[in-house]
Amino acid sequence: MIKEDVYCKKLKCGLDVYLILKKGYKKKFAIYATRYGSIDSEFIVPGENTPTKVPDGIAHFLEHKLFEKEYGNVFDKFAEFGASANAYTSYTHTAYLFSCTDNFEENLELLIDFVQEPYFTEESIEKEKGIIEQELKMYSDDPNWQVFLNLLKAMYKAHPVRNDIGGTVDSIKYINAETLYKCYNTFYHPENMVLLAIGDFNPEKIFNQIENNFNSREYKPQGEITRIYPQEQDEINKNLIEEKLSVAEPLFFMGFKDRNVGFGGEKLFRKEITTRILLDMVLGRSSNLYKELYEDGLIDDRFQIDYDGRKNYGYCVLGGPTQDPYTLHKRILEAIGKTKNILNEDTFERIKKKMVGNYIRGLNSQEFISSVFVSYYFSDIDVFRYLDVLEKITFRDTLYRFEDLIDPNYHSCSIIMPE
Amino acid sequence: MGKIILEKIINGSLKIAKEEILLENNFVKRQLNNGIKIFAQPTKKYTTTTVKVFIHQDLEDDIVTKTSLLPFVLKRGCMRFPSEQKMRVYLEELYGTGFGVDIIKKGERHILVFEMDIVNEKFLPDKNNILKDGLSLLRDIILDPFIENGGFSKDYMNQEKDILKREIMSLFNNKMQYAVERCFQEMCRDERYSLYKYGKIEKLGEIDEKNLYEYYLDLVNSNPIDIYIMGDIDLDKDLSIIEEIFDFSRGKVKSIKPTFVNKEVTEERVFFERQKVEQGKLSLGLRTYTTYSDPDYYPFLMANGILGGGPHSKLFQNVREKASLAYYVFSRIEKTKGLMLITSGIEVDNYEKALNIIKKQIDDLKSGNITDYEIDSTRKMLINAFKEASDNPSLVISLYLDGYINNREESIEDMIRQIQTVNKEEIIKVSQKLKLDTIYFLTNKEVGKAGKQ
Structure with a gap:
């Protein structure tokens, strides 16, 4: 239903531009993003031969x-x-993003300009x-963030997802103008x-505006960036x-490390949606396990389940505040051992409906x-x-995925x- | 679109009159014989229909805990679906209809919230009646709760008491929010406003499944109840569903006590509290003597925006950008009680430095040391925020509810019009009413000479 309202175009400079029409909305919204996050702290600059290693937290600093x-x-x-x-x-x-109701074109121009024109000085750094x-x-004082960071540190030995996105008070000391420009x-x-x-605008006009801005910058093709992950x-x-x-009160998170990684695209999409259906069947609000843990006072509505699946890592997280983290852990593990046999097709179809x-x-x-x-x-x-991929997922897929992900040896x- | 025109021809002028209301972007109001008010706003913008039911109560020491507990006991089951699990299964069948309960505090008014978000049928593959099904469930949860032996389920109630107790305690986990709540508590120590919205742990013991049920019956019988609905609805067909299912007989509707506003400040009070935190949290509580029901409310909204309402504000520019003392610093207002709160996370040793800069900003505001840039940016920011709010049904309802309890029922267009005409003199004048009442600092050091307690 929204599909016909999405327009996309690849510009000469290599940028992908997407416009989504939202008729009747007052708000207009734009987001300009780069494939560069906290895990990209070692890489080979196109044209160079040796790897560059930069301090943790530099993407966020930038x-x-x-x-x-x-x-x-x-x-x-x-x-x-x-x-x-x-x-x-x-x-x-x-x-980088903005929302506005007036002056959309001026704001859009400003968004592109400011992201494309860096200005770093040692003093302001x-x-x-x-x-x-x-x-x-501020984040160190936030137990909900700390419990999550510690979980990633427990699951991962080497992958940089185990490091805080912002780096540490110590690591950011090493950031200077030269490294910022290099990144x-x-x-x-x-x-x-x-x-x-996204918004109620004339897509053709907006495409032209974006194209003109980038054409004036005369970008040369860049080539592949090699990212080095341990x-x-x-x-x-x-x-x-x-x-x-x-x-x-105590906080408890447990995570299962996804070992079926190394791919993106529709295969990853399908894996992710399957995982979400599976987790909902096992521990969602309508599951027997949720009901039992809730009634026994081990969890409440703050209990969360989530899955994060990326090209080169993935994990699912379950947990929340609890009176007794050790018993909660034991109960979840025991129940999960028996769960696979009681998953059924009716629940599967119902969860799918909910996801639609x-x-x-x-x-x-x-x-x-x-x-x-x-x-x-x-x-x-x-x-x-999303809806097409969801449609094709079968009950059997969730059972395979269970075998694949929910293994107590990898939690x-x-x-x-x-x- | 075609459907509306057809109906217009069939129903004649009545329908046209309703469409004019629709263009105004405001709520159509109806009142049932039992005093329940319905506020409906038809719009084609959203993919879902949002429904919210509010039950209003006084925020009072002797009932605050019962009121807080009620929505959480009610969400556990109704006679038709006697367990939350059964209810959740049904909600999933209704294409994952969203349902939640909450308890909110606006001024010295306590409000039970029941909300539902139902996907519009026109987007779904099979023909069905999920709006009606969702509304019926909402009705059952509120009016036909799960009862056994003349009271609520003892098990459900005890479980929810236990969760509420932990919810109250867990405020301690969120240091940012803790520092805000503690500041207001100290500031309003002799006023009803100091009551925490989730109530008091020590009062939980007095509540049992029978007296809570009696309290609930009384509440449903005589407290104000509002129902808000927004989405692609038909004012005739869909509202008559609500009118039908919520049409039960009840007593005279009581009125909610006004919020006490004009408290005099005799001295500035300072509180230090020591905990093991990495970062100090500084909160300043001020009396504004200006509420949403006052004619100078919009000048005051501008004043708050200039002081601490965004990256262009005095606080952000001076505490963060110029002095590098903080990552977050902002001011916000309680528009029913007439309070302002300024809060920031700082290095504990920078307490004096940060406090002085913050005080200087308040003084600059009062003395009219305000630039045209600050005024223009604030005005644009507020207008933009109001316009954007109109794309979000929950925000539209929340803004309207604020107006409703402050006897100022306005549309978003009305709000924008009033922001547009505020001038600098009005901003200075209303700012001069501001009075610093309480300073609260959460620190990790031995409490020094500056602190009481």
Whole structure:
């Protein structure tokens, strides 16, 4: 239903541009993102022979610094045009975005201009370190983030997904203008990026505007960036990481490490959706296990299940606040051992139905569409094929996936206990 | 589109009048014989229909915990689906209809929230009636709860008491929010507003399945109930479903007590609290003497935006950008109680430095040391935020509810019109009413001479 409203085009400079029409919406939204996240800390610059290694947290640092220009701060310019701007860095990508109701074309021009024109000075870099240090400390005081970070550290021995996206107070000290420019020049070439706009506008006009902006910059083809990731074994790093923090009740997360990785595209999409159906069948709100754990006071509505699947890593996470993390862990493991035999086709069909509804609901939110779109784009997935891919998944697929992923030998736990 | 024109011809002028309301982008209001109010806004924008039911109650010490517990006990089951699991299975059958309950606090008013988000049938492959099915379930959850032996299920209630207790305790886990809540608690210590929206752990013991049920019956019988619905609905067909299923007899509807606003500040009070945190959390509580029901509310909204409402604001520019003291710093307002809160995460040793910069920004605002850029950017930001809100049904409902409880029922267009005409003098004048009441600092150091407690 939304498919016919999506327009896309590859520009001469190599940039993919997507426009989505949302008739009747007042809000217009654009997001400009690069396939460059916190895990890309070692790479070979196109044209060079030797690898470059940069400090942890530099992608996030760069995201902050791109907002600073010789004329001042880009936020101020967006404010003048009545837009609200933002940016975020994930493990795999960095995105810059704004939303507005007026002056869309001016804001769009500003978005492209500020991301394509870096301005880093040693002085402003030093000042930013104070701000980012406070951002990192804010997260250190957040037990929900810490329990998740510890889980990734427990599951992964070598893969950089085990490191905090923002780096550490120590690692960011080594960031300077030279390394920022090097990362910028490597990863902010249009070939490595995508631009998406959503709203009620004239797509042809917007395409022309974007094309004119990029044509004036005369980009030369860049070539392949070689990204170097350490070899990660199937085995988990540790069974458990336990930490004491200033909390009122314990937090418990457990994760199963996905060993069936190394591919993107529709194969990954299918794997991800299958996994989500499976997890919902096993521990979703309507499952027997959820009911039992809830009634026994081990979990409540803050309990989450999630799966993150990327080209070269993947894991599922279950958990939340609990009175007794050890019993909860034991109960989940025991139940999962027996679960495979009680999964049934009726539940499978019902969960699928729910996922159709959730997808249609998601189309209401421009933020949701754009963040999901960008994230999938960098895994070479066309998110608008969701309903087609979902349709083709069978009950049998979820059983295979169970075997594949839910193996107690490949799971880790993370626990935060009160001091 | 074609469908509307056809109906217009059949139903004549009545339908045209309704479409005009639709263009105004406002709610159509109806009232049932039992006093329940319905607010409906038909729109083709969304893929789902959003329904929210609000039951209003006074925020009072002796009932706050019962009120908080109620929605969570109710969501556990109704006579038709006597367990939450059975209810969840049914919701999944209805294409994953979203359902949730919550408890919110607006001024000194406590509100039970029941919400449902139902996918519009026109997007679904098979013909069905999920809007009606969803509404009927919502009705059953609120009006036909699972009852045994003349009360709620003892098991359900005890489980939910236990979860509520942990929910209250877990505020401690979120240091940012904790520092905000504690600041308001100290500031409003003698006012009803200091009650936490989830109630008090020590009151849970007094509640049993029988007295909670009696309290619930009383609430449903005599408290104000509103039903909001937004989506691609038909004002005749779909509203009559609501009118039919919520048409039960009940008593005289009681009115909710007004929120106490004009508290005098005699001295600035400072509180330090020590916990093992990496980052100090500083909160400042101010009295604004300006609520949404006051004529100078929009100038005040502008003043707040200039002070701490975004990256262009005085606080962001001076505490973060110029002094590099913080990652987050902002101000926000409680528009029913007339409070302002400023909060920031800083290095504990920078307490004095940050506090001085923040105070300087408040003084600059009051003395009119405001640039045209700050005013223009704030105005644009607010107008943009209101316009964007109109794309989000939950926000539209929340804004309208704020107006409803402050006796100022406005459409989003009305809000924008009023923001457009605010001038600098009005902003300065309303800012001068601001009074710093309480400073709260969550620190990891030994509490020094500056602190009480």
